[in-house]
Amino acid sequence: MKTGSERFSRAAALAATALVLVTLMGGIAHAETTLTIESWRNDDSDMWNQKILPAFMAKHPDIKVTFKGYPPTEYNSALNTELAGGTAADLITCRPFDLSLDLYKKGNLAKLNDVPTLKNFSEVAKAAWTTDDGKDTFCMPMASVIHGFIYNKKIFSELGLTPPKTTAEFHAVLDKIKKDGKYTPIALGTAELWEAATMGFQNIGPDYWKGEAGRKGLIAGTEKFTDKQYVDVFKELATWGPYMGDGYQAQKYADTQNLFSLGRAAIYPAGSWDIPLFEQSKDLSFDAFPPVQPEGTSKCYISDHVDIGMGVNAKSKNLKAAKTFIDWVGSAEFAGLYANALPGFFPLTSEPVEIKDKVAQTFVGWRKTCESTIRNSYQILSRGTPNLEDELWKTSANVLNGTQKPEDAAAQLQKGLDGWYKPAK
Numbered sequence: 039m040k041t042g043s044e045r046f047s048r049a050a051a052l053a054a055t056a057l058v059l060v061t062l063m064g065g066i067a068h069a070e071t072t073l074t075i076e077s078w079r080n081d082d083s084d085m086w087n088q089k090i091l092p093a094f095m096a097k098h099p100d101i102k103v104t105f106k107g108y109p110p111t112e113y114n115s116a117l118n119t120e121l122a123g124g125t126a127a128d129l130i131t132c133r134p135f136d137l138s139l140d141l142y143k144k145g146n147l148a149k150l151n152d153v154p155t156l157k158n159f160s161e162v163a164k165a166a167w168t169t170d171d172g173k174d175t176f177c178m179p180m181a182s183v184i185h186g187f188i189y190n191k192k193i194f195s196e197l198g199l200t201p202p203k204t205t206a207e208f209h210a211v212l213d214k215i216k217k218d219g220k221y222t223p224i225a226l227g228t229a230e231l232w233e234a235a236t237m238g239f240q241n242i243g244p245d246y247w248k249g250e251a252g253r254k255g256l257i258a259g260t261e262k263f264t265d266k267q268y269v270d271v272f273k274e275l276a277t278w279g280p281y282m283g284d285g286y287q288a289q290k291y292a293d294t295q296n297l298f299s300l301g302r303a304a305i306y307p308a309g310s311w312d313i314p315l316f317e318q319s320k321d322l323s324f325d326a327f328p329p330v331q332p333e334g335t336s337k338c339y340i341s342d343h344v345d346i347g348m349g350v351n352a353k354s355k356n357l358k359a360a361k362t363f364i365d366w367v368g369s370a371e372f373a374g375l376y377a378n379a380l381p382g383f384f385p386l387t388s389e390p391v392e393i394k395d396k397v398a399q400t401f402v403g404w405r406k407t408c409e410s411t412i413r414n415s416y417q418i419l420s421r422g423t424p425n426l427e428d429e430l431w432k433t434s435a436n437v438l439n440g441t442q443k444p445e446d447a448a449a450q451l452q453k454g455l456d457g458w459y460k461p462a463k
Contacts (some may be wrong), residue, residue, distance in 0.1 A: 071359040073103045075348070076117065077131035080107030085379040093375055094366055101359045103129075121146050121351075128354040129363060132177035132347040134166035135416050141349075142169070142176040148350040149174050153361060155368025155387075162250065162410055163386040165417060166344040177347035178367045181376060181383035182410075184401045185241040185341040187330075188308040188316065190301060191323040193221055197304075201327035205274060208330040212281045215304045223281035225303035226438070227289025234434035235427075237307040238278070240413045242329045243271045244339035249411035257418055259461030263451040270332065272444030275437045287439055298322075310401045313382035317397075326397055328404045342410035345383065422458030429454050 075086070086105040094103060106127065108116050114137065120126035121141070130147065132138040141147045150156055151174060156164070159179050167177035189201060197218055202208040215223040228234050246267045247253070255261030262268075279286070283303070298306040299319045306312070308326065316324055331338055348367050350360045366372055373385035374392060381395035384402050393399050420427040429451055436442035442450075 070100060070102045071356050073101060073129060073356055073359055073363060074106055074127040075103065075129040075131065076106045076108065076113075076120075076127040078108055078110045078113030078133070079131070079346075080109055082380060083107050085376075089379050090372070090375050093371065094363065097366075098362065101362065103363060121353075124353065126351050126353075128351050128356050128360045130349050130351055131180075132167055132349045134344050134347070136421060138167055138177055138347070138349065139169070142174070145352055147176040148352040148354075148357065148361075150176055150178060150350070150361075150364060153178065153365050153368065155365050158368055158370075158387040158389050160386075160388060162342075162412065163344060165412065167347045167349070170418065177349040178364050179344060179386040180346045180348055180367060180372075181380070182342050182386055183345045183382065184310045184384060184404065185237065185343070186308055186310070186326050186328045186401060186404065187241075188298070188306040188312070188324050188326045188397075190221075190298070190304050191325055192301070193304045199304075201325075202330050203327075205330050205332050209277070212305075216281060222283035222297060222303040223305060224278055224283075225294050225298040225306045226278070226282050227286050227291065227294045228435040228438050229288050229290045229293075231431035231435045233291055233294065234275075234438050235415075235430040236413075237309060238275050238438065239271055239430060239434045240341050240343075240415075241307055242274060243268075243414070244341055244411045245329055245331045245335060246271045247414070248337075249339035249409045253411055253414040253417075256414055257461065263448045263455070264445075268451075269444050269448045272433070272437050272447050274332075275434060276440070276444055279438055279440050282438070310382035310384070310398065313395065313397050313401075314380070317381070317395075324397065326400045328408060338404075338408035339411055340404050340408045341413060342384070342405065343412045343416075344386065419455065419459065422455075424454040424457070426451065426455060 083105055091103045091105060095101065117126060117130065138147065156175060156178065163179045164175050167179065168175045193215070194200070197214055199211050199214060202211050212223045215221055226233060226237060247261070252261055252267065283297070295312065295315060297303045299316060299322060301322060316322055328338060328340060348364060350357065350364055354360050368387065370387060370389040370391055373387045373389070377383060377385050377391060377393050377398070378395070381398040382401070384398070385391045393402055415427045415430050433442060433447035433450055437444055437447050
C-alpha cells in the first residue's frame with residue numbers, strides 16, 4: 039500500500055508531465071512557418087512591410103512573411119544563382135512572359151492550377167504566366183500598367199483645350215499648343231529608344247490592330263507588320279516629331295519626366311506607373327485621356343499590360359504555406375491594398391476593387407468602355423534573333439526622328455520576324 043507521500047509524488051509527477059505536454063502542444067499550435075518573398079522591385083519594401091504583409095499575417099498568425107527586394111538590374115542573376123544553390127525564397131515575383139516561363143520549364147516554379155483564386159483572372163490577365171498551350175499557369179497575376187496620355191490641366195485650361203478623342207482632334211490640340219509657343223506640345227524623347235516603342239507604338243497601336251485580335255493574328259501568322267493597320271501606326275508616329283520640342287532626339291526618360299513635371303509640356307504619352315512621380319510635384323495639376331482613336335473607328339482598345347505576378351518556388355520547404363499566401367494574392371483584399379499603395383499599378387482580378395487615387399481611377403475606368411490587350415511583342419514573338427522588342431525600339435525611334443519611313447520600319451520588323459519565326463499550323 040502506497041503511503042500518502044508516495045501518492046503525492048506520483049500525482050506531482052503526472053501533473054508535471056501533463057504540464058510539459060500542454061506546453062508542447064501549445065507550442066505546436068502556435069508554431070510559425072516563415073516565408074520569404076523576393077522581388078526585383080526594391081523601392082516598395084515599405085509598402086510590403088507596413089501595409090500588405092501585416093494584413094495577411096493578421097489572418098494567418100501561424101505564417102510569418104518577410105520581403106526581400108533586389109535592385110532591378112541584379113534580380114535575374116541573383117535569383118538564378120539562388121535557385122541553382124537551393125537558397126531561393128519561397129515566393130518569387132514574376133516578370134511577364136519568357137523569363138518566368140523559362141523558370142517554370144526548368145522546374146523552378148510550381149504549377150498553380152489548383153489555387154482557388156486563380157479563377158478570378160481572365161485569359162488575358164493570365165497570359166504572361168501561362169504555358170503556350172494554355173494548360174498550366176505558374177504565377178498569380180498581381181498588377182498591370184495602362185497606357186494613355188497624361189495632360190497638364192492648367193495648360194489645357196489656359197489655352198481653352200479639351201481632351202481629344204480622335205486623331206484629328208489630337209492634332210488640332212497639338213497645333214494650338216504649338217502656335218501659342220509657351221509649351222512643348224508632346225513630352226517624349228527618343229534617346230533611350232524604349233520610350234518611343236512603349237509610350238508611342240504600343241500606346242496608340244491597339245486601336246489600329248484591334249487589340250487582342252491583331253496581337254494573336256501576328257502570332258498565328260494571319261497578320262503581318264506590313265499590313266495597313268501596322269503601317270498606319272508608324273504613319274501617325276511620324277507626325278509627332280514637330281511637336282516634341284527642340285533636341286528631343288537627345289532627350290532621355292528622366293528629362294521627359296522633368297519636362298512635364300515642371301509644367302513645360304502639355305501632353306505626356308504615358309505609362310500609368312508615372313502617376314506617383316507626378317503627384318510629388320505640388321504645382322502640377324494633371325489628368326489623363328485614353329489613346330486617341332483613328333478616324334472612323336467606334337470600338338476602343340487600351341494597352342492594359344500585365345506587369346508583375348508572383349509564383350511559388352517549386353522546391354520550397356513550405357509549399358502549403360506558400361500556396362496559402364499565393365491564394366491570398368489572388369484575392370480582392372490584396373488587389374485593393376496593392377493598387378492603392380502603388381497608384382498606377384492596377385488589379386487584374388475580375389472582382390471589384392476600389393481605387394482611391396483620382397488619376398488612377400481615370401486610367402482604370404477605361405476598362406469599362408475599351409477592350410484590354412497587352413503589348414504585341416511580348417508573347418512568343420521576341421524569342422528569336424533579331425529580337426522583335428529591340429527592333430520595335432529602334433524602328434519607333436527612327437520614325438519619330440524622321441530617319442526611317444513608316445513603310446520601311448514595318449518591312450524591317452516583318453523581315454526580322456520572318457527570319458526566325460514560323461507560326462504554328
